[in-house]
Amino acid sequence: MSVEQPLWRALTGYRILAVLYAAGVFAWSYPEYSTPLPGVLFLLLLGGWTFATLRKLGSADRCTLPFLVTDIVLGLAGILLTPVVDGHHQVGPTLPSIWVAGPVLAFALKGGWRWAAGASVLVGAANVVERGMITRSTFHNVLLVCVASVAIGYVIEVARASERTLARALRIEAATRERERLARDIHDSVLQVLAMVQRRGTALGGEAAELGRMAGEQEVALRALVSSGVVPEPGRASAPEPGAVPGPRGAAGRGPDAGGGSGTAARTAPCDVRALLSSYAGARVTFAEPGAPVLLPGRTAAELAAAVAAALDNVDQHAGDGAHAWILLEDEPDAVIVSVRDDGPGIPAGRLAAAEAEGRMGVELSIRGRLRELGGTAELVSVPGQGTEVEMRVPKDGN
Structure with a gap:
């Protein structure tokens, strides 16, 4: 909701109350006016204009410059008409009374403090002409309207700048999250396949070695692109659904299915995490599970299984x-x-930072990035010579 919308609604209410007040003051002091008929006609016109233009004050877009000019001209005309109606200066308030502050505040909401200051000067000048001199009460009223309108105009400018900054920040955050998701999917599928082709081709030799060399070059180029921060334009790239879990050992799409569909129901329906992780068990992978189902929403369970697959790939x-x-x-x-532990040689100190600098972000994106998006955490502990353990925690609330 826009910060200025409540101010536009408040201004609408103020104009209604102000025109009723002006009419009440005129009716109360009617016998004191020397020529009341022009005042009656003006207040009828003012009331009709006020109620007919209520929709104009719904937003800054509806409050056009021609409307603002007509509005303040009507207020100025009422001020300058007051000496004709109140020839002996018996009543005091001008015909539009406090209504004339409405156009000034509308200028403030529409154009900021500069527009408000200009409108206030016009109203002040009209009041001085109506009185024929600068009196204490006239100066006080003009100064009050000027300060209030300029302050509101300044607040509006600050609020609009803050809204634009917030909108840019949200766009940057959304683009960053999308880039991380795409980079994670690429790492879990394309990059691992290219790395596997490079290793197998080098081991086979011959023409396969040349193919492996080309795959290695493409892997390096793709890693540089992923880590460079380039965000594809919407609609220009197609990424797998979050439920399409890449399987371990770098084979894209070999992982468990998170519920058999990419629709909203499949992503939110409860899914037993045990069924997803049990497919990773094998001769070199031991899986320990509770005796009861471990339920999470389909998308959450699929992302958690994908993070486990990335840990097993490592x-x-x-x-x-x-x-x-x-x-x-x-x-x-x-x-x-979910904890994934191995009995390998462990990770040398500084290796993760060096891998990230090389564009190898398996831990940062495929594991920690996924857990961050789920509102969870991923802790990695590695002791040289004693293996590595990754502990992934996903909260049940808010999924």
């Missing part, structure tokens, strides 16, 4: 051929915890 690539991995699934009252 074990497969960096822990060695003889390394063993253990997956432990725990169901706590407020969170689901």
Whole structure:
């Protein structure tokens, strides 16, 4: 909701009350006017204009400059008509009375404090002409309207600047989250396949080695693109659904299915995390699970399984051929915890930072990035010579 919308509604209410007040003051002091008929006609015109233009004050777009000019001209005309109606200066207030502050405030809401200051000067000049001199009460009233309108105009300018800054920040955040999601999907599928082709081609030799070399070059180029911060334009790139979980060992799409569909129902329907993680068990992977179902929304469960797959890929690539991995699934009252531990050589100090600088963001994007989007956390503990453990925690609330 826009910050200025309540001010436009308040101004609408003020104009209605102000025109009723002006009419009441005129009716109360009617016998004191020397020539009341022009005042009656003016107040009828003022009341009709006020009620006929209420929709004009719904927003800054509806409050056009021609309307503002007509509005303030009507107020100025009422001020200058007052000496004709009140020839002996018996009543005091001008015909439009406090209504004339409405156009000044409308200028403030529409154009800021500069427009408000200009409108206030016009109203002040009209009041001085009506009185024929600068009196204390005239100066006080003009100064009050000027200060109030300028202050409101300044507040409006600050509010609009803040809204624009917030909108830019939200767009940047959305673009960053989309970039991280695309980079994560690319890492879990294309980059791992290219790395596998490079390793297999180099091992086979011959023409396969040339193919592996080309795959390696493409992997390096794609990693540089992913880590450079380039965000694809909407509609120019197609990314897999969050439920399409890449499987371990770099084979895209071999992971478990998170509920059999990409629709909203499939993403929000409860899914047993045990069923997703059990497919990762094998000769080198041991899976320990609770005896009861561990339920999470389909999308959350799929993203958690994808993070586990990324952790197992790291074990497969960096822990060695003889390394063993253990997956432990725990169901706590407020969170689901999955731990992936291996008995490999561990991660050397500074290796994660160096890998990120090289564009290898498997831990940062595929694991920690996924958990951040789910509102959870991923903690990595590695001791050289004793293996590595990744603990992933996903809250049950807010999913």
